Each structure stands twice: as C-alpha cells, then as structure tokens.
Amino acid sequence: MTKNISKIGLAVLISGRGSNLQSLIDACASDDFPAEIKLVICNIPGVYGIERAEKAGIPVAVIPHKEFPSRETFEQAMLDEIAKYPVDLVCQAGFMRIVTPTFIEPWRGRLINIHPSLLPKFKGLHTHERAIEAGETEAGCTIHYVNEGVDEGEIILQKSVPILPGDTPDALAARVLEKEHIAYPEAVQILAKNILEKQ
Ligand code: GAR
Numbered sequence: 001m002t003k004n005i006s007k008i009g010l011a012v013l014i015s016g017r018g019s020n021l022q023s024l025i026d027a028c029a030s031d032d033f034p035a036e037i038k039l040v041i042c043n044i045p046g047v048y049g050i051e052r053a054e055k056a057g058i059p060v061a062v063i064p065h066k067e068f069p070s071r072e073t074f075e076q077a078m079l080d081e082i083a084k085y086p087v088d089l090v091c092q093a094g095f096m097r098i099v100t101p102t103f104i105e106p107w108r109g110r111l112i113n114i115h116p117s118l119l120p121k122f123k124g125l126h127t128h129e130r131a132i133e134a135g136e137t138e139a140g141c142t143i144h145y146v147n148e149g150v151d152e153g154e155i156i157l158q159k160s161v162p163i164l165p166g167d168t169p170d171a172l173a174a175r176v177l178e179k180e181h182i183a184y185p186e187a188v189q190i191l192a193k194n195i196l197e198k199q
Contacts, residue, residue, distance in 0.1 A: 008088035008192045009038040013078070013095035018049020019177065020093035020114055020184050025056045027185035034192035038085040041078055043097055059085070065097060075103035088195050093184065098150055111146040112191070114184050116176050118158055119144060123151035128169040128176065139163050139172055141180045143187035157187045 010028075014021050021040060027033045040053035043065045053060045061081045068074035079102075082090065092099075092113040104111060117127040119142040131139045140160035145153035159179040163172060 006196065007034050007036045008195050009086045010035050010188065011039045011041060011082045011085065011087045011090045012037055012053075013041050013043075013090065013092045014047070014049040014053075015042065015044050015096040016047050016049055016094050018047070018052045018094065020180055021049050022052050023181035023184055024091065024093065024188065025052065025058070027188070033185070033189065034196060035089070035188050038087055039082065041081060043074075043095070049094070071097075071100050072102045075099060079103060079106060089188065089191055091184070091188065092146065099146060101148060104146060104148060108147075109145065110195075112143055112156065112187065113146050113151070113153070114180055115142045115144065115151050116173065116180065117151075118142060118160060119151055119155060126169075128172040132163060132167055132169060132172060137163055139176055141176050141183050143183055156190065157183055159183045 010024065012021050012024060024037060028036050037058050040049070040058050040060045042050050042060060042062050045062050045064055050060050050062060063074065063077050063081065065074045068077065088110065090107050090111045095113070117131065118138065118140040122130050128139065138160050140158055142158045143156045144151070145156065147153040159182065161175045161179055
C-alpha cells in the first residue's frame with residue numbers, strides 16, 4: 001500500500017476496447033484527481049484497450065486467461081503482477097471474467113467493477129437488450145464492490161438514463177456508456193479520498 005501521498009495507485013483490468021479505462025486515464029491526467037493508474041491488465045491479446053494504455057505510457061500486462069489451466073492459476077498470475085506495483089484499488093473496467101475467492105479475498109473492499117445496468121436489475125450479459133424487452137423506462141450503470149456473487153457486491157454509485165421509445169440495444173448502450181465515463185472516475189474519486197484519509 002502507498003503511504004502519505006495525495007494519490008492512490010490503481011490497477012485497471014480490461015478485456016476490450018477500454019473506453020472506461022480511457023475515462024480513468026483522462027481523469028488521472030488532472031493534478032487534483034486523487035489517483036493514478038500504475039498498471040493495466042488485459043486478458044485478451046490485441047484489443048484496443050492495450051493501445052490506449054500504451055499511448056498513456058502506463059505499464060500493460062497481457063495475461064491471456066486461455067493460457068492457464070484454471071481460473072485460480074490465471075488469477076494468481078494477475079495477483080503476482082499487481083504485487084509489483086503500489087496499488088491501492090483494483091478497477092474492473094469492461095473486464096469480462098468472473099473472479100473467484102483467489103482474487104477477491106486479497107482485494108476485498110478494494111476491488112470494484114462497472115456494470116451497464118441499474119443493479120440489482122439485469123445482472124450478467126445483454127443488459128440493454130433485456131432492459132428494453134422488459135419494458136423498463138430507465139437504464140443506467142452501477143459501480144459496485146466485487147464479491148463472490150456475479151454483479152452482487154455493495155453498490156457504490158449509480159447513474160441512470162431514460163429508455164426512449166424505439167430504442168435499440170446499441171442506442172441505449174451508447175447513452176449508458178456516456179454515463180459510465182462520468183460514473184467511474186467519480187466513484188474512484190470517492191474511494192480514493194476514503195483510502196487517503198485512512199493513511
Ligand atoms: C462497458 O459497458 C462495461 O460496463 C461493460 O462492458 C463495457 C466495456 O466497455 N462491462 C460489463 O458488462 C461487465 N459485466 P469498455 O471496454 O469500452 O470500457
């Protein structure tokens with residue numbers, strides 16, 4: 001853990017295009033934002049999020065889960081990588097792997113995720129399609145702590161958007177994504193302040 005500094009260290013876990021990673025990179029570029037990204041871990045080789053991290057000069061570890069015999073050995077490789085850096089908070093940002101207690105336990109209370117629905121509604125995949133099909137009038141995103149349940153940990157922050165008549169899943173996803181990019185830095189800021197106050 002870092003001590004007596006005005007910024008906490010983040011590890012950001014991604015699996016894809018990394019637009020939420022970008023929102024954190026952009027927020028961290030500001031001097032008064034209380035966090036900096038020490039490391040990006042990506043489980044899928046070749047995705048655009050890797051390029052975003054490299055462009056920002058952030059160390060990237062590509063750890064392909066498919067090369068490991070089990071979830072636990074994959075997660076141990078991520079833990080070993082994170083241990084090389086002064087990380088205070090681990091942020092899953094479009095990280096499309098379910099994690100087990102191997103990863104959760106050492107980071108409990110310091111491991112968060114962004115999910116594209118207003119939890120507890122629409123856990124799992126295809127959230128926008130399911131929200132439209134269910135006749136919901138509101139959708140949104142949730143930042144929550146990660147625990148052993150899928151998309152079940154304590155909620156830190158939510159932002160909502162309207163579902164409009166004739167919305168397609170893609171149109172709704174784009175509207176929600178705009179809010180995600182505001183919500184994730186906001187949540188990190190809140191948690192960073194808490195962590196820094198305790199140091
Ligand atoms: C985001 O919409 C994020 O909320 C979602 O994947 C997308 C990743 O986009 N995450 C999940 O569905 C996790 N269950 P990004 O790679 O551009 O940040």
